[in-house]
Amino acid sequence: MANGEILAGFLAPHPPHLVYGENPPQNEPKSEGGWEPLRWAYERARKSLDELQPDVLLVHSPHWITQVGHHFLGVRHLSGKSVDPIFPNLFRYSFELEVDVELAEACCEKAAQRGLTAMMMRNPKFRVDYGTITTLHMIRPQWDIPIVGISANNSPYYLTTEEGLDEMDTLGRATREAIEATGRRAVLLASNTLCHWHFHEEPDTPEDMSREHPQSYDGYKWDMRIIELLREGKTAEVFRILPQFIDEAFAEVKSGAFTWMFAAMDYPELPGELHGYGTVIGTGNAVMEWNLVKAGLAGAAAIPPSAAGGREAYAGAMR
Amino acid sequence: MTAVSAFLVPGSPLHLLRPDNPPWRPIIAGFERAARALAVSRPDAILLYSTQWIAVLDALWQARPRLTGTHVDENWHDLGDMPFDIRVDTDLAHACVKAVKAAGISSKSVDYDQFPIDSGTIVATRLLDPDGRFPLVMAANNLYHDAATTMKMAGVAAATARAQNKKVAVVGVGGLSGTVFREPVAIEQDRIAADSDDDWNRRILRLLEKGETGQLDGRIDEYAREARVDMGFKHFAWIRGAIGGRFFGARVHGYGPAHGAGAAVIEFRL
Numbered sequence: 001m002a003n004g005e006i007l008a009g010f011l012a013p014h015p016p017h018l019v020y021g022e023n024p025p026q027n028e029p030k031s032e033g034g035w036e037p038l039r040w041a042y043e044r045a046r047k048s049l050d051e052l053q054p055d056v057l058l059v060h061s062p063h064w065i066t067q068v069g070h071h072f073l074g075v076r077h078l079s080g081k082s083v084d085p086i087f088p089n090l091f092r093y094s095f096e097l098e099v100d101v102e103l104a105e106a107c108c109e110k111a112a113q114r115g116l117t118a119m120m121m122r123n124p125k126f127r128v129d130y131g132t133i134t135t136l137h138m139i140r141p142q143w144d145i146p147i148v149g150i151s152a153n154n155s156p157y158y159l160t161t162e163e164g165l166d167e168m169d170t171l172g173r174a175t176r177e178a179i180e181a182t183g184r185r186a187v188l189l190a191s192n193t194l195c196h197w198h199f200h201e202e203p204d205t206p207e208d209m210s211r212e213h214p215q216s217y218d219g220y221k222w223d224m225r226i227i228e229l230l231r232e233g234k235t236a237e238v239f240r241i242l243p244q245f246i247d248e249a250f251a252e253v254k255s256g257a258f259t260w261m262f263a264a265m266d267y268p269e270l271p272g273e274l275h276g277y278g279t280v281i282g283t284g285n286a287v288m289e290w291n292l293v294k295a296g297l298a299g300a301a302a303i304p305p306s307a308a309g310g311r312e313a314y315a316g317a318m319r
Numbered sequence: 320m321t322a323v324s325a326f327l328v329p330g331s332p333l334h335l336l337r338p339d340n341p342p343w344r345p346i347i348a349g350f351e352r353a354a355r356a357l358a359v360s361r362p363d364a365i366l367l368y369s370t371q372w373i374a375v376l377d378a379l380w381q382a383r384p385r386l387t388g389t390h391v392d393e394n395w396h397d398l399g400d401m402p403f404d405i406r407v408d409t410d411l412a413h414a415c416v417k418a419v420k421a422a423g424i425s426s427k428s429v430d431y432d433q434f435p436i437d438s439g440t441i442v443a444t445r446l447l448d449p450d451g452r453f454p455l456v457m458a459a460n461n462l463y464h465d466a467a468t469t470m471k472m473a474g475v476a477a478a479t480a481r482a483q484n485k486k487v488a489v490v491g492v493g494g495l496s497g498t499v500f501r502e503p504v505a506i507e508q509d510r511i512a513a514d515s516d517d518d519w520n521r522r523i524l525r526l527l528e529k530g531e532t533g534q535l536d537g538r539i540d541e542y543a544r545e546a547r548v549d550m551g552f553k554h555f556a557w558i559r560g561a562i563g564g565r566f567f568g569a570r571v572h573g574y575g576p577a578h579g580a581g582a583a584v585i586e587f588r589l
């Protein structure tokens with residue numbers, strides 16, 4: 001199999017508040033709503049993803065932290081209840097997911113070939129992190145597309161930001177090679193918040209939106225500057241100032257998902273589509289899409305005519 | 320005296336999961352001696368703080384009466400599972416939340432099925448109290464708390480135990496130097512990754528053994544910075560806060576590596 005390709009990349013942050021606000025059956029705590037503009041942003045992203053009909057979703061999450069190497073989920077079926085350690089009052093979510101182990105193994109192998117320490121996670125009792133689960137729920141609540149889960153090696157924190165992000169760049173290139181080699185039609189999800197300055201106390205009613213606003217005006221201005229550049233497709237400029245953004249806005253993109261995704265897409269100077277922006281407990285979150293099919297940068301691999309039907313059969317098997 | 324014993328122990332899952340690995344034997348042997356000392360001190364509860372239980376909003380206190388399950392470490396998942404069965408002194412935990420809040424540190428209890436229990440807490444409870452004889456009170460490591468806040472919190476927790484007429488064993492769970500190997504290393508070849516880290520660890524262990532609190536106070540910030548100490552050695556601040564600042568020396572029951580980082584089992588003389 002060959003001719004796999006990346007169809008699109010999404011900036012898809014993971015505040016558990018968005019799941020809580022939506023009240024899906026999988027989540028125990030119930031809310032009166034909240035964070036609607038961001039949830040509506042995800043609604044648009046869901047539609048777009050649906051049209052792309054990918055074979056697989058790849059997600060890089062800052063809340064699976066590994067010290068020794070970059071790890072890939074490598075167990076076909078994983079399930080459990082995910083409780084957010086920071087917001088257990090908002091997120092206690094029962095999940096079940098299927099992993100594209102063949103692609104994960106290819107990513108791991110390609111990363112190792114490029115000199116990274118890379119390993120497969122084969123323990124069936126492993127608890128998938130809440131960042132991965134939140135991002136996946138928000139972009140595809142049906143859970144009917146296999147996934148590849150990638151850990152955030154702590155290199156940007158243990159080494160310098162630049163050295164760490166260099167590793168994420170290599171990881172992204174390896175991911176692209178693996179997708180091409182395995183013939184997958186893939187969508188990438190960078191599970192990252194932008195400005196990460198946050199409040200230190202939660203309102204009694206967490207979804208009381210009269211209490212929600214940017215924690216820092218400087219952080220907000222940074223987010224707007226980055227989003228504006230992304231909307232204009234000035235990718236090189238974004239990556240030139242990224243270390244400064246990370247330092248001054250305490251941006252979660254430091255953990256590497258954003259760099260991994262752009263490296264895998266080969267840093268296209270393509271205007272990103274902003275589905276929406278909003279704050280969650282003061283942090284800045286943008287849902288954005290880079291659709292390589294619409295831009296004519298992908299789409300050579302034909303959509304199998306049976307794709308939609310196949311997915312339904314797959315969802316049936318999951319139940 | 321409320322604190323009847325106090326221990327600083329490592330929270331790396333490596334020692335628990337591969338106790339027979341030669342470089343890790345000294346830590347396991349140290350845990351065995353510390354476990355005996357803890358049992359002999361006959362506490363009513365264990366006041367435990369693990370650097371790996373991370374909080375960012377409030378000071379969190381575990382308040383679920385019984386925690387059971389199987390944990391798999393985020394990084395060392397290939398070495399196996401860590402089942403746990405932990406009892407919590409919920410009266411004391413709830414009282415700590417109240418008292419710490421009253422002392423000006425925003426605090427909350429957590430009582431949720433399947434709440435993630437960190438590797439450090441599991442390692443320490445399994446190796447220090449293998450039969451689960453003593454109930455626990457556990458506080459999270461809030462990343463925004465400095466050593467002074469951590470000390471204050473621990474002091475309030477100990478005072479709260481005293482008010483309930485309870486004797487406590489104090490446990491700080493965390494590592495020493497933090498330079499680690501970035502690549503896999505055969506476990507039987509494990510060693511402290513940097514000689515300078517090893518020197519620093521030994522210097523600090525000597526000061527602890529002698530109970531040189533004055534000299535320690537002057538050096539801990541430098542140690543934390545130069546040897547990349549786990550969470551700035553806040554687990555030591557927890558112990559000091561709970562025992563009222565002073566101790567008369569310490570016994571290092573074991574010292575060794577954890578994939579390049581420094582680890583020690585230390586019992587304080589109170």
Ligand SMILES: [Fe+2]
Pocket residue numbers: 014062063131193252
């Ligand atoms: Fe996050």
